[in-house]
Amino acid sequence: MRAEPIMRGLRKAAERPNLYDAAHLSDTWEAMTTELKPPLSHEDAYIEAYRCLLCGGPHNPAPCTVACPADVDVAGFMEAIINGDPVTSAGIIASTNPLGGTCARVCPTEELCEGACVLNLQGQRPVDIARLQRYAMDQAEKVGDLLVPDKAPATGARVAVVGGGPAGMAAASRLAELGHGVEVFDAYSNTGGLVRAAIAPYRQVFDPLPTETSRLLELGVKFHLGAELTPEQVATLRDRYSAVILAIGMGEDSATGTPGSGLPGVWNSLPFIAAIKSGNFPEVGEHVVVVGGGNTAMDVAREAVRLGAAKVTVVYRRTREEMPAFWVEYEEAVEEGVEFAWLTNPIRYEGRGYLERVVCQRMELSEPDQSGRRRPVPLQGEELVVEAGTVVEAIGQRPRTSLLARVEGATFDSGRLVIDPFSGRIGTSAFFGAGDAVNGGATVVEAVRLGKIAAEGAHDFILERSSR
Ligand SMILES: Cc1cc2nc3c(=O)[nH]c(=O)nc-3n(C[C@H](O)[C@H](O)[C@H](O)COP(=O)(O)OP(=O)(O)OC[C@H]3O[C@@H](n4cnc5c(N)ncnc54)[C@H](O)[C@@H]3O)c2cc1C
Numbered sequence: 434m435r436a437e438p439i440m441r442g443l444r445k446a447a448e449r450p451n452l453y454d455a456a457h458l459s460d461t462w463e464a465m466t467t468e469l470k471p472p473l474s475h476e477d478a479y480i481e482a483y484r485c486l487l488c489g490g491p492h493n494p495a496p497c498t499v500a501c502p503a504d505v506d507v508a509g510f511m512e513a514i515i516n517g518d519p520v521t522s523a524g525i526i527a528s529t530n531p532l533g534g535t536c537a538r539v540c541p542t543e544e545l546c547e548g549a550c551v552l553n554l555q556g557q558r559p560v561d562i563a564r565l566q567r568y569a570m571d572q573a574e575k576v577g578d579l580l581v582p583d584k585a586p587a588t589g590a591r592v593a594v595v596g597g598g599p600a601g602m603a604a605a606s607r608l609a610e611l612g613h614g615v616e617v618f619d620a621y622s623n624t625g626g627l628v629r630a631a632i633a634p635y636r637q638v639f640d641p642l643p644t645e646t647s648r649l650l651e652l653g654v655k656f657h658l659g660a661e662l663t664p665e666q667v668a669t670l671r672d673r674y675s676a677v678i679l680a681i682g683m684g685e686d687s688a689t690g691t692p693g694s695g696l697p698g699v700w701n702s703l704p705f706i707a708a709i710k711s712g713n714f715p716e717v718g719e720h721v722v723v724v725g726g727g728n729t730a731m732d733v734a735r736e737a738v739r740l741g742a743a744k745v746t747v748v749y750r751r752t753r754e755e756m757p758a759f760w761v762e763y764e765e766a767v768e769e770g771v772e773f774a775w776l777t778n779p780i781r782y783e784g785r786g787y788l789e790r791v792v793c794q795r796m797e798l799s800e801p802d803q804s805g806r807r808r809p810v811p812l813q814g815e816e817l818v819v820e821a822g823t824v825v826e827a828i829g830q831r832p833r834t835s836l837l838a839r840v841e842g843a844t845f846d847s848g849r850l851v852i853d854p855f856s857g858r859i860g861t862s863a864f865f866g867a868g869d870a871v872n873g874g875a876t877v878v879e880a881v882r883l884g885k886i887a888a889e890g891a892h893d894f895i896l897e898r899s900s901r
Contacts (some may be wrong), residue, residue: 439456461714464739466634469765470538470564478568482514485560488551497562500549502882503530507546507562512705522574526566527580531606531648532599534574534641536878537567537624539632541728543761545878575643581651590895593618593670595662596680599877600628601869602649603884604678604891609652611892613793616674617654620661626682628877631706633732635739638710639873668839669865675898676891679837679850679859680884682869683830689724692781694826698788701761702729702827709736718822719743722791724779725827726756731763733825734771746819747770750778750796750809776809780816782824830874840864849873856890857883865891 471480487508488493497507507523513522526533528803542563544547550559573580590613594601597619605615623629625642650656662670670677686701688694698718702725708715722735723730726749737745747766749756752775758764765774774793781792795815798807832848842860844851852858857865867887868880 438642452752461740462712465709465714465736466638468538469635470567473564478514478519478565479517481561482565484552485511485515485682486551487512494715496551497546497560499766501546502876502878503533503536503885504565505530505533505546510678511560514565514569516900519569519572520576520578520871522569523578524580526569527573527648527886529583530559530881532645532877532881533566533604534570534645535599535628535637536881537563537570538637539876540630540878541759541761541876544759550552570641574641579644579648579651581648582610584610584652587614588612588895588899590614590675590899591616591673592676592678592891592895593674593678594678595619595667595670596626596678596682596868596870597621597624597656597658598680598682598868598880599625599628600682600870600880600884600887601680602645603665603881604680604865604867604888605654605884606652607885608678608891609649609889610656611888613675613895615652615654616657617649618657618660618662620659622659624656624658628860630710631703631729632877633706633736634710634728635735651700664836664839667836668841671841675895676863676865678857678865678867678884678887678891679843679870680867680880680887681833681836683874684833685831686826687829687831689779689826689828691779691826693783693788696782696784696788697786698823699782700823700825702825703734703830705825706807709740714740715823717742718788720819720821721745721823721825722779722819722821723747723825725749725829726758727760727827727829728750728762729829730827731758731766731771733796733827734766737791737823737825738769738771742823746774746821747771748774748777748779748791748793748819749804750776750800752776755798761847774819775832776812776874777817778811780811780823786826788822789820791821791824793817793819830869833870834871847873852887853890855886856893857887858890863894865894 486605497509510522510525525601546562547559594617598618608615619834624646672749723734776796777793780794796809803809837843841862852866865887866885
């Protein structure tokens with residue numbers, strides 16, 4: 434179902450004589466934005482939903498719902514589609530996931546709901562839950578239904594949310610539903626955080642973020658965009674708000690510190706992707722080398738293929754077994770022609786005025802380290818030189834520790850903001866943490882889950898304070 438549109442997009446990219454010629458830029462954009470999970474027609478949606486066994490019940494949720502961090506009632510929304518009522522279906526989704534349209538496009542469903550679908554056990558293809566969720570949300574959007582839930586009576590309390598990405602949006606949605614006055618602060622001029630800035634355009638460019646934001650506005654949430662708060666401003670929010678949610682995500686790319694990384698042609702992953710998402714495509718060499726083994730590295734490699742690189746190689750210092758990227762991401766990258774060099778680590782970038790080659794060190798695996806994965810160690814004397822015009826380092830992001838330096842009780846463990854897992858609360862303070870800042874970087878739907886927990890935690894905290 435999915436392979437043909439991808440291949441069409443890739444063929445277009447490969448056929449281009451001059452990628453940066455203005456006449457071909459629209460082709461590049463088309464290749465880059467050809468969706469991996471295109472929308473379903475009414476007929477296909479009905480037929481696909483009909484495959485669902487509607488597992489579970491009030492006291493035994495279906496395996497797909499159990500696997501969904503946002504607790505979406507999959508069987509409930511499938512039944513509404515079967516009954517010809519996609520807007521009701523969308524309402525069921527939105528009632529537990531305010532980013533239901535985004536998640537339908539970006540969730541690693543193979544690892545979550547679709548991976549848990551009982552049809553897998555019968556040797557059948559799982560129900561295409563992601564595309565059915567997208568279908569329902571799209572239909573609601575088409576009829577202009579923002580799916581705004583009922584609001585509890587106003588409590589009079591005001592809550593500040595720092596960060597308008599998925600965690601902040603989910604927290605703001607829930608807090609507004611509970612009757613609190615909510616104000617979201619974000620450094621970007623738009624909502625969505627990394628969804629807008631980093632998620633691969635062949636999954637999602639911007640839509641449906643504007644609709645998801647409109648829903649929050651309808652709920653009464655106020656946004657202060659383009660408002661980058663200082664550590665001092667974050668710490669003193671407590672003086673003006675009953676509670677503060679910190680949904681600040683992770684910071685810039687971690688750097689490998691490889692000598693020569695100042696050469697033109699050497700990129701960090703986030704600026705590389707941000708350039709692509711804004712349509713200012715980075716000019717790539719014939720051979721693009723991507724450093725890293727996570728999902729971001731897979732995205733960058735697949736984006737480089739779409740940019741028209743003749744060859745894309747991911748270099749990773751361990752092996753496939755230790756690589757943190759999801760299997761499906763790896764397999765799809767291989768399907769699109771990405772090559773992998775295992776047990777290989779760049780030690781120098783070289784070139785006269787521009788990157789020309791990457792000098793790599795061969796590695797071997799020794800004893801397991803703190804992460805439980807076997808530690809890569811250099812194989813002395815085993816170097817190889819890889820000709821490449823572009824290298825993109827994608828080895829993870831740095832935590833924003835300094836932003837929270839003045840927040841009462843804020844501590845980090847291995848770069849993750851420490852919270853109470855049941856309430857999101859930071860120590861005994863009025864601050865609550867959510868999203869990537871807490872888990873070190875995961876998925877949109879995990880950020881939604883943590884945003885909801887922090888909102889409930891802040892709500893309980895406010896009620897408790899007001900009943901004293
Ligand atoms: C390259 C890449 C690809 C990804 N692809 C996927 C995918 O396909 N599917 C998926 O589910 N997940 C994906 N993810 C992960 C997903 O994007 C994140 O897990 C999710 O966005 C985390 O949400 P968040 O709200 O915690 O943080 P973010 O989305 O990072 O949002 C944090 C917000 O806080 C704001 N902020 C930070 N500091 C300040 C400050 N001082 N003042 C004001 N505002 C501030 C930022 O501007 C930002 O908008 C990807 C991540 C990356 C890096």
